[in-house]
Amino acid sequence: MHMSYLNTVTWTIEPLALPTVIKTCSKCGHKATFVNTEKFRVNANKMSLDIWLIYCCEKCKSTYNLTVHERISPQEMPLTMLERFMGNDLQLAREVGFDSILHQKNKVHLDLASVPFDITGEMVNLDAPGMIELKCPFNLGQRVDKILSKKLNVSRSVIKRLHESGKLTGPKAKGLLNEKVKSDRSLRISINTMKAIG
Numbered sequence: 001m002h003m004s005y006l007n008t009v010t011w012t013i014e015p016l017a018l019p020t021v022i023k024t025c026s027k028c029g030h031k032a033t034f035v036n037t038e039k040f041r042v043n044a045n046k047m048s049l050d051i052w053l054i055y056c057c058e059k060c061k062s063t064y065n066l067t068v069h070e071r072i073s074p075q076e077m078p079l080t081m082l083e084r085f086m087g088n089d090l091q092l093a094r095e096v097g098f099d100s101i102l103h104q105k106n107k108v109h110l111d112l113a114s115v116p117f118d119i120t121g122e123m124v125n126l127d128a129p130g131m132i133e134l135k136c137p138f139n140l141g142q143r144v145d146k147i148l149s150k151k152l153n154v155s156r157s158v159i160k161r162l163h164e165s166g167k168l169t170g171p172k173a174k175g176l177l178n179e180k181v182k183s184d185r186s187l188r189i190s191i192n193t194m195k196a197i198g
Contacts, residue, residue, distance in 0.1 A: 007130025007191065011121035011151060013181060015138055018097045022109040023064065025057045033058040033111075038093040040085045041065055049074045051085050053096050066106050068096055098138035098183075112141040119151045126152075126167075130191040136181040144170075144187065145177035167192050 018036040025032035034055035043050040049072050052065035068085075069077070084092045096102065103110040117140060124132055134147060148168070149156045162168045163177055169190045170176035181187050 007125050007128045008133070009122045009124045009130070010133045010135060010186075011119050011147070013134065013136040013140060013142060013147060014118050014120055015098075015140055016116040016118055018094060019115050020058070020111045021055050021064065021066070021103065022111050025060060025062060025064075027060045027062040028057065032060075034064050036093065036097045037063075038090055038097075039088045040068070040093065042082075042086050044074060044082070046074070048072065049077060049082075053093065064108075066096075066103065066108070068102065094138070098140075100139060100141070112139070115140055117142065119147060121151075123151075124191065126162075126191060128191070132189040132191065134181045134187040134189065136183055139180075139183045141180055143177065144179045144181065144189070147181065148177075148189075 018038070020036070021034040022031055023034060024030065025034075034057055037054045037056050039054045041052045041054055049069060050067075051069040053068055055064040055066060056062070057064070074082070098110075098112075100110050100112065124130060132148075134144070136142075145156050145159050145163075148159045152159070159168070160177060168176070169192060170179065171188065172179075176189070179187065
């Protein structure tokens with residue numbers, strides 16, 4: 001049955017900090033937290049181009065260079081993109097800093113779970129049919145149940161009951177609460193006939 005979702009809201013999950021990297025610090029001699037300096041190191045000549053994102057140990061301040069591009073031809077990269085790297089473009093540093101696949105290739109742990117976040121958007125009326133659209137500019141790795149719990153200011157057990165009773169449903173029949181919001185697509189959650197949260 002077609003339903004007009006007048007009670008529709010869009011929630012955007014906004015990170016309040018950049019994720020850190022957990023790796024062994026050669027100077028400290030044990031695993032340490034490395035923070036994103038939001039600066040790049042660029043080594044460019046006519047034959048090859050190397051680019052790193054610079055991290056800094058939280059304790060001893062020694063640096064770690066995360067490989068972004070290695071020995072690629074300068075012709076492979078648009079000049080505007082190269083200028084962004086050379087100019088330490090903050091948005092680009094954020095994008096690279098949240099790139100979990102790139103960090104996996106570098107064999108370092110990207111600590112997304114510890115990134116604090118806020119959820120912007122109007123509060124939804126749970127007593128009326130509607131829809132919640134979740135968007136995230138970066139892959140934070142946050143589960144749907146945690147996002148709903150935080151925004152609605154209720155426990156995860158309450159969210160679980162709402163989902164199990166069919167009041168909150170997703171595009172798939174199962175697994176909604178365990179899903180993680182991806183940066184390349186939004187996630188829509190339907191609000192069906194709601195009752196008071198108990």
